[in-house]
Structures are given as structure tokens and as C-alpha cells.
Amino acid sequence: MPLSEFATFADALDHAAQTTNRQMDRLLPNGDGPEAQLFEAMRWSALGPGKRLRPFFVFASATLFGVSAAAAARVASAVEFVHCYSLIHDDLPAMDDDDFRRGRPSCHKRFDEATAILAGDALQSLAFEILAHAETHGDPAVRAALVTAMAKAIGAQGMVGGQMMDLQSEGKVLESASITRLQRLKTGALMAFSCTAGAVLAKTGESPRHALHAYAHDLGLAFQIADDLLDAEGTREATGKTPGKDQAAGKVTFVSVLGLERARSQAALLADQACKHLDLFGTKADLLKQAATFVVSRRS
Numbered sequence: 323m324p325l326s327e328f329a330t331f332a333d334a335l336d337h338a339a340q341t342t343n344r345q346m347d348r349l350l351p352n353g354d355g356p357e358a359q360l361f362e363a364m365r366w367s368a369l370g371p372g373k374r375l376r377p378f379f380v381f382a383s384a385t386l387f388g389v390s391a392a393a394a395a396r397v398a399s400a401v402e403f404v405h406c407y408s409l410i411h412d413d414l415p416a417m418d419d420d421d422f423r424r425g426r427p428s429c430h431k432r433f434d435e436a437t438a439i440l441a442g443d444a445l446q447s448l449a450f451e452i453l454a455h456a457e458t459h460g461d462p463a464v465r466a467a468l469v470t471a472m473a474k475a476i477g478a479q480g481m482v483g484g485q486m487m488d489l490q491s492e493g494k495v496l497e498s499a500s501i502t503r504l505q506r507l508k509t510g511a512l513m514a515f516s517c518t519a520g521a522v523l524a525k526t527g528e529s530p531r532h533a534l535h536a537y538a539h540d541l542g543l544a545f546q547i548a549d550d551l552l553d554a555e556g557t558r559e560a561t562g563k564t565p566g567k568d569q570a571a572g573k574v575t576f577v578s579v580l581g582l583e584r585a586r587s588q589a590a591l592l593a594d595q596a597c598k599h600l601d602l603f604g605t606k607a608d609l610l611k612q613a614a615t616f617v618v619s620r621r622s
Contacts, residue, residue, distance in 0.1 A: 339373065341377075346368055368445060381520075480512070513538050514538035540595045
């Protein structure tokens with residue numbers, strides 16, 4: 323069922339989440355052989371609670387161009403596998419050292435550090451296997467474009483590079499432009515892939531892809547500011563992870579630079595700016611505009 327069948331963001335997000343969960347369950351390995359603990363750790367991390375916001379963006383962009391729900395579900399699952407891999411590694415003692423994720427013990431606490439590293443590695447590999455498979459799209463050039471775009475989004479000049487910058491920022495004073503670049507890479511790059519995946523699957527021209535990328539750029543920054551606000555003001559019960567970690571680690575965030583109220587205003591401004599990039603799609607982009615409102619008002 324396309325997301326266009328849903329009038330509200332909440333219903334569309336729930337449908338995208340349920341569809342993605344079913345697809346991930348089918349795609350994840352299972353078994354009782356020597357690799358059983360690895361499989362269990364992969365499933366623990368990928369099938370645990372989560373909003374599935376990035377998969378929603380895949381489905382929403384696919385709906386704009388009439389892409390099949392089956393193709394969108396496979397790409398959405400690949401995106402979520404990558405996101406879960408990044409969270410597993412992010413929680414490790416060598417990174418952010420967090421014992422909780424999504425209201426449950428982090429992967430390295432539920433199992434052990436070595437298993438967590440391998441589970442993250444395996445989820446990333448599985449994501450690329452899915453994108454490269456003929457069931458995702460009949461055109462090899464489209465599959466190659468998806469693989470290339472994902473690799474760029476999560477590599478040294480994308481998510482992983484942003485994580486390196488984040489680690490190096492501890493205890494340092496950064497200008498707003500540096501924080502923006504850090505978060506654009508760490509958070510925004512994978513979000514941009516999610517938002518433009520439907521356009522890649524549909525083999526559209528450059529104009530709609532640029533509009534969706536610009537939307538994702540602004541929304542990714544708004545999302546990160548909201549995350550910084552939750553770290554400063556949220557509780558573990560509400561957010562599912564340990565709050566106050568950024569301040570304790572001496573990390574520079576939008577909140578530490580702008581203060582709570584200015585950060586809140588900036589997030590709202592960015593969300594509004596993101597929506598303006600969608601004007602060329604008309605009412606077909608209403609769910610994406612509702613998503614922008616959700617991003618800056620969420621409590622978890």
C-alpha cells in the first residue's frame with residue numbers, strides 16, 4: 323500500500339515501520355549453527371523498538387514517483403540496517419559508551435563488544451547485498467546507483483567521517499559552521515540518501531532529486547538540533563538512551579553553542595525551510611512536510 327493512502331504522518335509512519343519490520347525479519351539471517359550468536363545480535367539490534375523514520379523517508383520519496391512498494395521496502399530495510407549498524411558501533415565503549423539504546427541494553431551490553439562489532443559489520447554488508455540484488459530493481463544501473471549513493475553517504479566523507487569529527491570535537495570549541503558540517507555528515511548524509519532513494523529508483527531527472535536533497539539537508543540539521551535538545555532535557559524513560567552524555571563528554575553541540583531557546587528556534591526555522599524545497603511536488607509532499615513538524619517536536 324502506498325503512503326499516499328494515509329492522510330496523517332502518524333499513520334503513514336506506523337505503516338512504513340510495520341512494513342519495514344516485516345521485510346527486515348525476512349531478510350535477516352537465522353539459525354542455530356556456529357554463527358547463531360551473531361545472528362541473534364543482528365536481530366536484537368535491528369528488530370528492536372524504533373521509529374523507522376529513515377525508512378519512512380524512503381517510502382515517502384518512492385510514493386512521489388509511483389515506485390513499487392516492494393522495491394521501496396527493500397531499500398528501506400537496507401537503510402535501517404545501516405542505521406542500526408551505526409547505532410551499535412556508536413554505543414561501544416570506544417565511541418559514545420552508552421549502555422542503553424531504544425530503551426534496552428545496547429548490543430555490546432546484551433552480548434559482548436566483539437559480537438557487537440561483528441553484528442554491526444554484518445548489518446552493513448547485508449544492506450549492500452540487498453541494494454545490489456535484482457529483486458530491488460530490474461535495472462543494474464539503478465542498483466549500481468543505489469550502492470554508490472549509499473557508500474558515499476555512510477563512508478569517510480559521510481556518516482563515518484562525521485563520527486570521526488564528533489569524537490575529535492570533545493573538549494574543543496567549534497564554530498557553528500564546523501558543527502553544521504559535522505552533523506551534515508554524521509546524521510544528514512544517510513537521511514539524504516533515504517529522501518532521494520525514491521527518485522533514484524524512479525530514474526527521475528536532476529530537479530526533483532535536488533529538491534529532495536535540499537529538504538533532507540535542512541531537515542537533517544533540524545533533526546540533530548532536536549536530538550541535542552533531547553540529550554539536554556530528556557529522560558532515559560522517554561528517549562530510550564542515557565541523557566546528558568554530550569555535556570558530560572565535553573562535546574560541542576548546537577545547544578552548547580546556541581543555548582536551549584535559540585537552538586529550538588533554529589530547529590523550527592530549518593524545518594520550515596526544508597518544507598519550502600518541496601513546493602514543486604504540490605500536495606503529494608504533504609506527508610514529508612508533516613514529517614518536518616514531527617522531527618522538531620518529537621520527545622524521543
